[in-house]
Amino acid sequence: MICALGSAVCFGTASVLQAMAARAAEPGSGSGVDAALLLRALRQWRYLVGLALDGLGFLLQIVALRSLPIYVVGAALAASLAVTAVVSSRLLHVRLSRTEWAAVVVVCAGMAMLGLAAGPEGDRAGSTALRWCTLGTALGVLVLGAVAGRLPDRPRALVLGLGAGIGFGVVEVSVRLIDTLALPEVLTNVALYALLVGGGAAFLLLTSALQRGSVTTATAGLVITETIGPSVVGVVWLGDRTREGLAWLAITGFVVAVAGALALARFGELPAQGEQAGEPEPTK
Structure with missing residues (x-):
């Protein structure tokens, strides 16, 4: 559980740095996914530091997934938005409303409930069919990104967010x-290639979503698909369970944590400069 929460701290802090780098990068084409945008972002030191934190967070996530059910780790990843909100408020002087501070408390309460109710990871190894399904889903994320490029701005942000969440769920x-x-056993495991393709596609879609469209919409889509889909797979196909008699507490904690994260969806990217300082937006 400490590793799961540690990964949330790493991912939440990295989001602040990566969003700054994505905003500073020169915009490219108007398509939904711009592969060159990722290359331009990599020239920003903030993005590189963010990637280092992402790497550490991923290692902590792996450790957590080897000991905890997927639904707990998924909720912890959603809780990274609470970390981003707190980091933004302290270091960037972003003003959080009372509702947003309450959402941070709600996320923490949800994670506490999950920590009390979670059982050990499931004991099922997963079928060969499930491994191929994960690879197919990862490839589907790339297709979804290509489709997003043909959509108007508003639905494009939602599709990019949903696609990124699916990729991280893979x-x-x-x-x-x-x-x-x-x-050579690991090289013959289809899940390895699903992990590489899904993770790379998710980063590509998320980087594009940070710069285009509604960040709140994109982040909300990311949270929903990143948490719900993998959690269902863990319970139905991998045998994830709760402690005896505490299924109700786990379900409540999961819903509470995800709902709190959705309330903080605007912290999927840094707000505009005027909003960081707490200034009202200019009248259009």
Whole structure:
């Protein structure tokens, strides 16, 4: 559980740095996914530091997924928005409303409930069919990104967010499906390639979503697909369970944590400069 929360701290802090870098990068084409945008963002030191934090967070996430059900780790990843909100308020002087501070408390309460109710990780290894499904889903994320490029601005942000969430969800499930890192066995595991494709596609879509369209909409879509889909897979196909008699507490905690994260969806990217200082937006 400490590793799961640690990954949330890393991802939440990295989001602040990566959003600054994505905003500073020169915009490219008007398509939904701009691969060159990622390359331009990589020239920003903030993005590189953010990637380092993402790497550390991913390692902590792997450790957590080897010991906890996917629904707990997924909720912890959604809780990274609370971290982003707090970091933004302290370091960037972003003003949080009372509702947003309440949402931070709600996220923490939800994670506490999950920590009390969660059982051990499921004992099912996962079928070969499930491994191929994860790879197919990862490839589908790339297709979804291409489709997003033809959409108007408003639905484009939602599609990019949903696609990024699906990609990160593939990573969560794939980690559980990789039962050994020994060579050459790991190279024959389809889940390894699902993890690489899904993670890369998710980063690409998320980077594009940070710069285009409604950040709140994109982040809300990310939270929903990143948490709900993998959690269902963990319970139905991988045997994730709760402690005896505490299923109600786990469900309540999961819903509360995700709802609190959705209330903080605007922190998927840094607000505009005027909003950071607490100034009203100019009248249009």
